[in-house]
Amino acid sequence: MxxxxxxxxxxxxxxxxxxxxxxxxxxxxxxxxxxxxxxxxxxxxxxxxxxxxxxxxxxxxxxxxxxxxxxxxxxxxxxxxxxIEGLENAAIQEAFVRNWGFQCGYCTSGFLMVCHALTKYNPHADDTIIEEWLQSNLCRCTGYEEIENAVKSIITNHIEV
The missing domain is CATH 3.10.20.30 (Beta-grasp domain)
Structure with missing residues (x-):
């Protein structure tokens, strides 16, 4: 249309x-x-x-x-x-806060969007899948470990997205 x-x-x-x-x-x-x-x-x-x-x-x-x-x-x-303005109260947002998945914050909204989709479409993602999805974004502050921990906290705890 x-x-x-x-x-x-x-x-x-x-x-x-x-x-x-x-x-x-x-x-x-x-x-x-x-x-x-x-x-x-x-x-x-x-x-x-x-x-x-x-x-x-x-x-x-x-x-x-x-x-x-x-x-x-x-x-x-x-x-x-x-x-990101439409992603209200998503579990990944709280996971980023709990796991310090941000530093300067510039990349955070992009990572949140990718990680939200990842946990929705791959709720049982393994380390390889998580790493593949996270490669689509860059963090100049090198906060990757914390971002990965945030994603894993959603997946391992089977939190509804």
Whole structure:
């Protein structure tokens, strides 16, 4: 379903963000990260590398992690977008706090989104699967052990995601 109309180089698109339908006027070249941050004031997804390497911009598209700097906003039409602002009271958030899974915090929202999806889709993930999923994001403060411990605390305690 194409949900946009053309207005002098801009398009009005309709997105489902954190369970709410929103309309936003964009240029066809706008990334989802740009639209979330600059048009919708959802600043949890961070602009790090802008080429898909760091994962600070990770959001969930239909409950799967996607680097929003690599996705055009128009590609998100018809999909469910969840940002860190929409991840309310998720078990992984508490696990990050309990296990000190953050340092400077810049990468934290991206890691939370990846780890939330990991614990949802792989509730019995072993060390290899956890390591594979965590490779999609970078922590410049090297807080990987604490992040991994947070994920393992959810998996080993069979906490409902």
């Amino acid at each position: 194409r949900c946009f109309m053309q207005i002098s180089g801009y398009s009005v698109i309709h997105l489902n963000v954190n369970g709410q339908e929103v309309s936003v006027m964009i240029k066809p070249s706008h990334t989802l990260l740009y639209v979330l941050r600059e048009k919708l004031s959802l600043t949890g997804a961070k602009s790090g590398c802008n080429n898909g390497d760091c994962g600070a911009c990770t959001v969930l598209i239909d409950d799967m992690p996607v680097k929003s700097c690599l996705m055009l906003a128009v590609e998100a039409v018809g999909h469910k977008i969840t940002t």
